[in-house]
Amino acid sequence: MILAVTLNAALDVTWGVDALEPRSSHRVRTTRERAGGKGINVARVLSALGHVPVATGLAGGATGRLIRDGLRTAHIRDAFVEVAGESRRTLTVVSGDDGDATVFNGRGPYVTPAEWHLFSRHYATLVTRARVVVLSGSAPPGLPVDAYAQLIATAAAAGALTVLDTSGPSLLHALEARPEVVKPNAVEAVDATGREDLARAAAELRTRGARAVVASAGPSGLYAITPTGTWRATPPERLVGNPTGAGDACVAAIAAGLEVGLAWPDIMREAVALSAAAVPCPVAGDVDTALYRRYLTDVSVEEAPARSPH
Amino acid sequence: MILAVTLNAALDVTWGVDALEPRSSHRVRTTRERAGGKGINVARVLSALGHVPVATGLAGGATGRLIRDGLRTAHIRDAFVEVAGESRRTLTVVSGDDGDATVFNGRGPYVTPAEWHLFSRHYATLVTRARVVVLSGSAPPGLPVDAYAQLIATAAAAGALTVLDTSGPSLLHALEARPEVVKPNAVEAVDATGREDLARAAAELRTRGARAVVASAGPSGLYAITPTGTWRATPPERLVGNPTGAGDACVAAIAAGLEVGLAWPDIMREAVALSAAAVPCPVAGDVDTALYRRYLTDVSVEEAPARSPH
Numbered sequence: 001m002i003l004a005v006t007l008n009a010a011l012d013v014t015w016g017v018d019a020l021e022p023r024s025s026h027r028v029r030t031t032r033e034r035a036g037g038k039g040i041n042v043a044r045v046l047s048a049l050g051h052v053p054v055a056t057g058l059a060g061g062a063t064g065r066l067i068r069d070g071l072r073t074a075h076i077r078d079a080f081v082e083v084a085g086e087s088r089r090t091l092t093v094v095s096g097d098d099g100d101a102t103v104f105n106g107r108g109p110y111v112t113p114a115e116w117h118l119f120s121r122h123y124a125t126l127v128t129r130a131r132v133v134v135l136s137g138s139a140p141p142g143l144p145v146d147a148y149a150q151l152i153a154t155a156a157a158a159g160a161l162t163v164l165d166t167s168g169p170s171l172l173h174a175l176e177a178r179p180e181v182v183k184p185n186a187v188e189a190v191d192a193t194g195r196e197d198l199a200r201a202a203a204e205l206r207t208r209g210a211r212a213v214v215a216s217a218g219p220s221g222l223y224a225i226t227p228t229g230t231w232r233a234t235p236p237e238r239l240v241g242n243p244t245g246a247g248d249a250c251v252a253a254i255a256a257g258l259e260v261g262l263a264w265p266d267i268m269r270e271a272v273a274l275s276a277a278a279v280p281c282p283v284a285g286d287v288d289t290a291l292y293r294r295y296l297t298d299v300s301v302e303e304a305p306a307r308s309p310h
Numbered sequence: 311m312i313l314a315v316t317l318n319a320a321l322d323v324t325w326g327v328d329a330l331e332p333r334s335s336h337r338v339r340t341t342r343e344r345a346g347g348k349g350i351n352v353a354r355v356l357s358a359l360g361h362v363p364v365a366t367g368l369a370g371g372a373t374g375r376l377i378r379d380g381l382r383t384a385h386i387r388d389a390f391v392e393v394a395g396e397s398r399r400t401l402t403v404v405s406g407d408d409g410d411a412t413v414f415n416g417r418g419p420y421v422t423p424a425e426w427h428l429f430s431r432h433y434a435t436l437v438t439r440a441r442v443v444v445l446s447g448s449a450p451p452g453l454p455v456d457a458y459a460q461l462i463a464t465a466a467a468a469g470a471l472t473v474l475d476t477s478g479p480s481l482l483h484a485l486e487a488r489p490e491v492v493k494p495n496a497v498e499a500v501d502a503t504g505r506e507d508l509a510r511a512a513a514e515l516r517t518r519g520a521r522a523v524v525a526s527a528g529p530s531g532l533y534a535i536t537p538t539g540t541w542r543a544t545p546p547e548r549l550v551g552n553p554t555g556a557g558d559a560c561v562a563a564i565a566a567g568l569e570v571g572l573a574w575p576d577i578m579r580e581a582v583a584l585s586a587a588a589v590p591c592p593v594a595g596d597v598d599t600a601l602y603r604r605y606l607t608d609v610s611v612e613e614a615p616a617r618s619p620h
Binding site: 015017020021022023024025026027028029031062063065066088091093095100101102103104105106107 | 325327330331332333334335336337338339341372373375376398401403405410411412413414415416417
């Protein structure tokens with residue numbers, strides 16, 4: 001089983017307006033809402049591939065109830081822990097005139113030490129049934145700085161592999177617990193480590209404890225820097241669309257590959273095909289499964305020289 | 311008792327961001343939420359004056375529950391009817407750099423004919439206990455175009471006076487039911503009737519059925535065109551602040567005046583003092599009651615020549 005953790009789950013709301021004009025009043029023409037946060041998006045993609053992932057994390061208030069209702073609608077197993085605070089919303093305002101999107105990200109509920117303790121115990125039970133644990137996104141206020149490190153250590157003690165997709169200090173603090181895979185994008189890797197390029201940043205992340213680093217470098221493809229080698233995988237064509245779901249699809253493919261013990265070149269093929277199949281979808285968490293199957297035969301994977309990521 | 315009707319109740323949400331920049335991503339720094347919609351704001355002002363208004367209308371979904379929780383917090387009697395659709399939110403994004411506000415207004419839930427019928431029956435019971443009924447704001451999708459006319463007729467049949475604060479076709483269609491007072495602002499009156507100035511627009515509104523028209527004309531004051539005369543009232547000083555709550559405070563004063571049978575010049579004095587006391591408050595529905603009492607002695611009310619509103 002794959003366990004998808006979203007500590008800061010969100011209700012992703014999209015509002016359509018005629019045109020966004022600061023300092024004026026707008027009529028909202030269309031409204032769309034769904035459960036979101038990176039871990040939930042990963043669970044959605046896994047569901048679309050026929051997996052039966054379990055989603056856990058922290059959710060609270062009326063917004064938390066809507067998020068959990070959304071999991072039920074999406075047929076994702078809900079193992080969330082309720083907190084007293086109100087879960088966050090993200091709002092994307094889309095202009096009808098040019099399709100431009102303006103995004104507002106809520107911060108998330110304050111989580112008390114008692115709530116974190118409760119979650120940690122609940123999670124420790126869940127991981128005993130998991131082969132792979134995906135940990136995605138930011139942490140809400142109130143959590144200890146090493147929250148992800150704690151969760152990775154608990155998973156490792158239970159024999160589960162961990163895939164971590166976060167950035168900044170959350171990423172750095174988690175490394176000491178030796179996650180199996182970290183998946184920053186190139187900019188996040190460079191920002192978190194302060195190194196000058198992806199190759200050096202990935203080496204630094206591995207030195208600090210990550211067994212493997214999978215990092216997207218935009219059009220130049222996806223890199224995996226692992227104990228068994230370094231690979232680069234590229235999609236068959238240049239894709240245009242919504243890039244926000246591609247990262248979550250990539251993480252879903254890595255988790256699915258680790259679960260059945262695929263070799264890295266095969267994981268990379270899956271990851272690039274699935275990411276590419278997410279790009280034409282307007283909402284993160286969706287993939288075009290027919291496109292995914294077609295791309296699988298077209299992705300190019302090559303062993304890359306040790307310093308090739310740039 | 312004053313009954314305040316809000317057919318399209320809202321959760322008024324305010325988000326603080328550093329600076330609003332279209333097409334970029336924003337972190338929400340502060341969040342404030344409260345029950346809103348013009349009728350609920352009128353009830354808040356009446357509560358602040360020591361009245362015990364009853365608030366009714368249509369509310370649904372998780373947002374509807376938050377609106378009704380907000381009424382309880384504000385000690386306003388909740389006689390809302392639940393609908394299956396989700397109540398709307400309004401969002402005000404305030405930029406930390408310049409304090410500018412950008413507003414998004416949701417449309418509201420689709421209300422089915424069965425839900426409207428249920429509300430109408432419930433309302434018919436409520437109005438038997440009301441001396442004055444305030445009907446404020448837009449109607450949600452699905453309601454008959456003469457929804458306000460129906461509610462005004464029901465109130466009249468039960469012997470209650472009605473004060474209507476809406477605009478556009480909702481205002482025009484309501485007139486046939488002969489409301490006691492309609493309260494557009496000057497622009498709304500001119501827009502709804504297509505006449506060239508407030509005097510002609512007010513005359514038209516009265517010809518079509520309104521017994522009295524109370525209309526704010528910004529800095530030139532508040533006009534009342536009534537069967538017993540035409541009055542103009544002006545505040546003691548030019549006020550700077552948030553004008554959105556002033557209209558709701560004005561309606562609250564008219565309702566309170568009608569309830570105890572004040573003459574029009576006295577109602578006008580109350581209405582201008584209370585509106586002025588709302589302007590310094592950052593949120594619609596709040597009034598500075600000390601300021602209100604001080605202004606009461608300073609408002610100037612004069613009988614205006616029949617055609618003076620411009």
